Amino acid sequence: MGENTNIEKVNSFERQKNREEMKRQFILFASMIIFTILAFLLVAWDMDRTYVIPIIIVLAVIQVAFQFFYFMHMKDKGHEFVSILIYGGAWIAFVMAICFTTIIWW
């Protein structure tokens, strides 16, 4: 088989499409970095925890959504079943987090 060196020959339309996709991914990545920095800054500024905690959690959820939908292509077609699974997992995670912060004593 050997290494595939025929890249020049490849379909330029596809290459274009892939490149666009990549550009979008990069923008997304930049926004994730911004979210992260924002979250760290919020904590570094030592603001009131009643605001900070919800905000950083929302930031985290958005970042994770980006990862799933774009980096992991959950938005693309062919991922319907996969999305249901992940939503299921996320729902269980949510229920567990609620329960373990409310009906366990400390």
Place this chain on the structure above:
Amino acid sequence: MSLASAQKKGFGAILWDYLTTVDHKKIGVMYIAAGAFFFILGGIESLVIRVQLMVPENDFVSAGLYNEMITMHGTTMIFFAAMPILLGFMNVAVPLQIGARDVAFPFLNALGFWLFLFGGILLNLSWIFGAPDAGWTAYPPLSTQSPGHGTDFYVMALQLSGAGTLMGGINFIVTIVTMRAPGMTYMRMPLFSWTTFVTSILILFAFPAFTVALFLLMFDRMFDSAFFDIALGGNAVIWQHLFWIFAHPEVYILILPAFGIFSEIFSVFSKKRLFGYTSMVFATFLIAFLGFMVWAHHMFTVGLGSVANAIFAVGTMAIAVPTGIKIFNWLATMWGGSIRISTAMLWALAFIPSFTIGGMTGVMLGAATADYQYHDTYFVVAHFHYVLVGGVVFGIMAGLHYWWPLMFRRVLNETLGKLAFWLFFIGFHLTFFIQHFLGLMGMPRRYWVFLEDQGLDLGNLVSTIGAFFMAAGAIVFVINIIYTAVKGEKAPQDPWNGRTLEWAVPSPTPFYNFKQLPLVRGLDPLWIEKMEGNGKLTAAEPLNDIHMPNGSIIPFVMTVGFFIASLGFIYQYEYPIAYLALYGGMAIGIGGMIVRSLKDDHGYYVRKEELEGEVE
């Protein structure tokens, strides 16, 4: 490899064949055989329990041994008898039912089986060194304080077999998503395939919680962490939550496949299409979904607070609705049909009243205020045996009679079958019905002895007698197996006038299942073809080479490695030498993984020419 391999082989060759097989049909049979073995073990343990409780203040076994007995009985029955037998059925039937040549991950499938088997062996090794004694629920601090290594065996055994089960679950999900035959849409899948699918999803979401729980317990016991150590801020209720987040779905993991089996049987033996197919599928999903939302009904008396108790009580009762849909759909399937009472059907028929009683006592337990009385009494024991035996075991027995011809080319003897049924059925109700009253009359469960003059004597005696009827039934069934193997008649390819694809393949089923993938034209594809006078399925593809996976010894070797490593873990904090086993075993296990991933294994082809030569 050639098709001529059906010739006589030596014992060594056969053994090697089974050790290396990745054929789902063989794996299925191995699951069932191993599960049956553990069922007998669990059954003998239950007989010891019942003998101990035959008369008040008995001392047939000691208190410590009694606790080991119930723990091993519960653990063995749930994890090493009921689950594997059901997984066996899935392996045997599902790929055929959906018209697939194989499962998605044959290698993983084999690995899953071996992990289960060695998990079971590990658990039972503990009989030699001191068995676990904190109940199958293993609540800490009792389980963290439990002396000896029993609980360590429990942890490692369940960790091993849990990993195996998870692999099985993933395998079936992917198989059903990607490998259905042309035309086999989701809404044309037989109900057993559906319940397998939903069960696998439950496995996928439930077992990881148990994995974590077991890790926490393992760390606390073996590495001095403090999850459940109250002095260091630990919290033992975390275990209870994690355990039930797993174990409640687990009971539906057990019952849903049984529901699937019954759906097949009611339809075939009533000669009628399953009534309300769509709502059956929907109800299955609903049960699975709700099943994850109700775990705290096992914890009503823990003191979670009235809001939690109220929410979980209502959620629990809600499960009655989808389950009721199923019961009534089965009744409606029989209604207007032409009912043949074979042994398989007999078990299915017995299931309806038995399970309904068990389900209804479940709803009664779900009423939190009443559960303050029922909890941890024999009322609960009665409830769960009604669903576990009256639901799951009856389902297994029904499935065994139904698919025996598919697996072994023999029909089980009907006379012996019916005898076994009646013995078991009568014994079952004798044993467990009266336990409801024992509970209400003040007998808590997990009681090594009950005292004299507490009005509990008669009930317990009756219960014990019933257990022996069950044992007699089980023995007759074993005799039936032997009798059928020796004297039984050869089964035709489609002995029950079946409706689904597993009855459309030649008998014995070729290892590639379908020479040509069938074209599915609707629900109950075989029935459709029969009604249109074809009697056999149209092929969806021209005859072609068939790609099959190679067998491999690696799953077995890896499992042995992890098994040795588990022993190393168990003894590591006493005998430093056990580290040798720990690291050595890990090296074998991981080595197997590395070999597997570095060595390309492209499988092999069954050539078109060979297939043409095959006679039907």
Place this chain on the structure above:
Amino acid sequence: ACGKENLTSLDPKGYGAESSFNIMMLSLIIMIGVFLVVIVIYTLALIRFRQKKGQENYIPKQVEGNHKLEVLWTSIPILLVLILAIPTVISVFDLADETDASSSINIDVTGNQYWWNFDYTGEEIQTSQDLYIPVGEKVYLHVKSSDVVHSFWVPTISGKIDANPENTNTMYIEAYEEGVYWGKCAELCGPSHSLMDFKVIAVSPEKYEQWVADMQNADPEEVPAEAVAQEGKELFESKSCIACHAIGSSPNAVGPNLTNYANRTTVAGIKDVTKENLVEWLLDPESIKPGNLMTGNYPELTEDEANSIAEYLLQLDHSEVTPQSIGEW
């Protein structure tokens, strides 16, 4: 045939047990109804639609389903579940209502492997195995465990509540009638889980007052009248019994408080109070309660020593209010 009186949950004599019983009966009626419906359809189907001889080739109509029927058997169960759920939720909240706790009697209940300790908050009274409460009053129990999880259950009076090691649960009980009620431990806690019985002794409020006064006046130093018992008292102190067992008030004892031992309903929670049983316990507790925490932790006793100690313990009757005067158990 409802089981033993004062043990069964089917003959409730307390508030909690009655609440549970009502829900049980409501649910039972619903279930019997449901079961009858299922069984009737089932039987009819079996009778009418069994394959008859000569019908082997008959092909029934292949019905897909029936919308109306399916709606019917979805909605009726929903309705039934609601009928059960509403009273359940109400009673759950009712039983957890703790508003009058501060004006009621409060008792700290501690589960230990394999005995129960009852500490009357503020009264400087400790008892074990026997819990005295006044009839007709709410008594708040603050339940916890000193080791593993136990569960406090007196079926005839109230449902159970777990004794957890990391947290205190509160539950109230109220007995309607005087009587001696059996209590049981309902959470697996080790080998002697099944032997961790106790009693709730419900007495009239007047008798309760008197009992409290008697207990508070009990003098732990009181020297017994008889010589054997005196010897027993000395042995009790010299054989290190006193290290674990208090006579008189002592909140943090390792073993059961023995102040009014002669008035006990049982020895070790399960045996009749007789000298033979007590001596048997003192000589070999393991044979009575496997895995108990007294075994092996005290110097070995001769039969005579055990006898003396038993004499001593069996004359510790500090109150006129005795279980024997209340009823049978």
Place this chain on the structure above:
Amino acid sequence: MSHDYSLNPEKLHEDPAKVTHEGKNKFIGLWVFLGGETVLFASLFATYLALKNSTAGGPSSQEIFGLELVFIMTMLLLTSSLTSVYAIYHMKNHNFRKMQLWFGITAFLGLGFLACEIYEFAHYITDYGFTFRSSAFGSAFYTLVGFHGGHVIVGMSWLIALMVRNAKRGLNLYNAPKYNTFALYWHFIDVVWVFIFTVVYLMGMVS
């Protein structure tokens, strides 16, 4: 007869990871597995949430956590997620050498992350005496973060094995799905880390 797994450069639009049946199975299989992993980590997170204040007199989160290191770790891991996207991009263009290069960078970043984590743990243990056995909080912290770290180690080994194994053979339809599933797994590890730095570190720092 053996399977033909070679790539057809003319058919670039076909994602090499999903052409074959086995490839498709692997892809769905890994996603399914991730569904299970979600619950695994949910359980660990829930346990951590329940125990995060149970310090039993030992060090608390406010006393020991430092933002700088966690920030660096976060950046390393997030960037490695992007580099693996680049690698897959090159895979789709059938450019094996660039794909290997970007996966190499991914591995490098991952190792950097691991080094930081090991340093972090060592720092807690030696400077604060904060161990797995200190308190329930300690157990929960090391277990949660350690499980994630374990996943990073597994991911690294997987990636390095893939790269070494296939260095000489180039891209084909047999190994493309393997790279692809690895990339998915790697993103998931990143997802978990996003919650760890938020829930464990950031929430543990706010007073």
